[in-house]
Amino acid sequence: MNDRDALVSPRDMVSSGLCTGCGGCVSLAGGAQARMAWDADGQLKPQGDRRWHEGRSAPFSERCPFSPLAANEDAIAAMRFPQAPHADPWIGRFEAAYVGHAAEAGYREQGSSGGMVSWVAAELLRRKMVDGIAHVAPADPREGAFFRYRIARDQASLRGGAKSRYYPVEMSAVLREMREVPGRYAVVGIPCFIKAVHLACRSDPVLRERIAFTLGLVCGHMKSRxxxxxxxxxxxxxxxxxxxxxxxxxxxxxxxxxxxxxxxxxxxxxxxxxxxxxxxxxxGSGFFQNRACDFCDDVVAETADISFGDAWVEPYSSDGRGTNVVVVRSPALHRMLEDGRTEGRLALDPIDAAFVRETQAAGFRQRREGLAYRLAWKRSGVKPRKRVAPERRHLPLRRKLVYRLRHCITRGSAVMFRLARWLRRPRVFILWGRAALALYQGLTYSRGRLGRVFDRTEAFLTRMR
Ligand SMILES: Cc1cc2nc3c(=O)[nH]c(=O)nc-3n(C[C@H](O)[C@H](O)[C@H](O)COP(=O)(O)OP(=O)(O)OC[C@H]3O[C@@H](n4cnc5c(N)ncnc54)[C@H](O)[C@@H]3O)c2cc1C
Ligand code: SF4
Ligand code: SF4
Incomplete structure (x- = not known):
């Protein structure tokens, strides 16, 4: 670190709309000094005593996943997977990629997609490669949240946590537990959380020794509670x-x-x-999105030992039983998948990077051309440092409007929800939401009467040029 002026604090990241709510910073602090708490928009954010919250320090600046001073995904992946046979500009370094599902009974049926996350996590426990899996399970809403991170140490509790939670969660408690309780662990998480885990491991030898595997989830964006x-x-x-x-x-x-x-x-x-x-x-319309997701460039958890998503291409999208895409970067997990295929416990077919990219086409558009455009907007606060360069001239007008509108819906849904709740009139939000959705779908998919208006206007402007 050579530029002390560039150091950032938790408050800087939150006020700049760059906090993903991972809880990494809070896990570093003393228990009484800081905690994760709900903000007015229903996202989890760090809070703490003023010195901690406003303190600009090198350890924080190097560990917060969206800090401009933190190592980026390419650097982390290059350190973690130096021998990876493939490197792709969209999905990063990897050993192999597959499409398919867990064939062993129970996983696919209980999973959100093909059940592969739970299968790999269960296999890590079964083979005693780890003692616990940090993942997200249902919680008692009377205690403040519908879901929480916890460490599953047996098969039953692991299986009880299957399924995707599009709901804010944070890792401060499980990171502390892994530091306090000796053992080997795996962490399941969305890309920015997995990045935060690896940044933590770089500076914390205890976590580095104990966190043996990271299981990444492909991520579109995080929602608000x-x-x-x-x-x-x-x-x-x-x-x-x-x-x-x-x-x-x-x-x-x-x-x-x-x-x-x-x-x-x-x-x-x-x-x-x-x-x-x-x-x-x-x-895709961006309702209730975490603001930080506007500045994300990692779709497939490029720093994770293995990543899992849904195979959003035909014929898989039409198969209601659920199908995963899997990108494996750790040689040990690659061997585990190959064993599973040989034993008939996994139904996986090899695919290439282009196939993975196609399954996440919308996510990549938002995180490449959309991100380049958003980075070119004027904004105050901490300037995000991304692997995508700012660019405002590469898109047609209508595409720019889609990104503008999505951003407005993100911000507008947060405000209108709070207004409706304050007025005790849910309809205020629902009517606003209906109008915003019609506008978005007209602009983006040419749907409905508004779609025809946008199409005609676009055709007219093209003729005038
Ligand atoms: C916020 C979010 C956005 C996503 N966006 C996309 C997307 O755009 N495209 C895409 O293809 N896939 C996306 N996914 C991943 C997808 O929803 C599935 O989780 C993935 O395909 C794995 O399915 P599975 O059946 O193998 O997992 P399962 O066997 O059902 O297991 C899921 C595991 O993930 C854990 N988990 C669930 N929610 C979270 C969470 N929020 N944080 C950490 N761990 C969690 C569970 O505890 C469980 O261990 C997203 C997931 C999340 C949480
Ligand atoms: S992104 Fe994570 S580490 Fe950074 S401020 Fe938010 S909670 Fe803390
Ligand atoms: S899009 Fe997903 S991975 Fe990226 S910042 Fe948002 S929640 Fe994190």
């Missing part, structure tokens, strides 16, 4: 009545990409709604 409350409103419930949330109910008879949300009430009654019929259910 307010999305669950909005889903509850739209299903005729108050958030205090909800006991359990399932973001993706599995139904083998419907395409995998037709998400259905399920909320269970305290009295046992269950309500379900397709995401399509929820105003905030179009993933």
């Amino acid at each position: 307010h999305m669950v409350e909005s889903f509850a409103w739209q299903m005729g419930l108050g958030i205090d009545e909800v006991r359990e949330v399932d973001f993706r109910v599995k139904n083998p008879d419907r395409p995998a990409n037709w998400y259905t949300a399920r909320l269970a009430r305290r009295d046992g009654e269950v309500r379900m709604r397709d995401w399509w019929h929820l105003v905030d259910g179009d993933w």
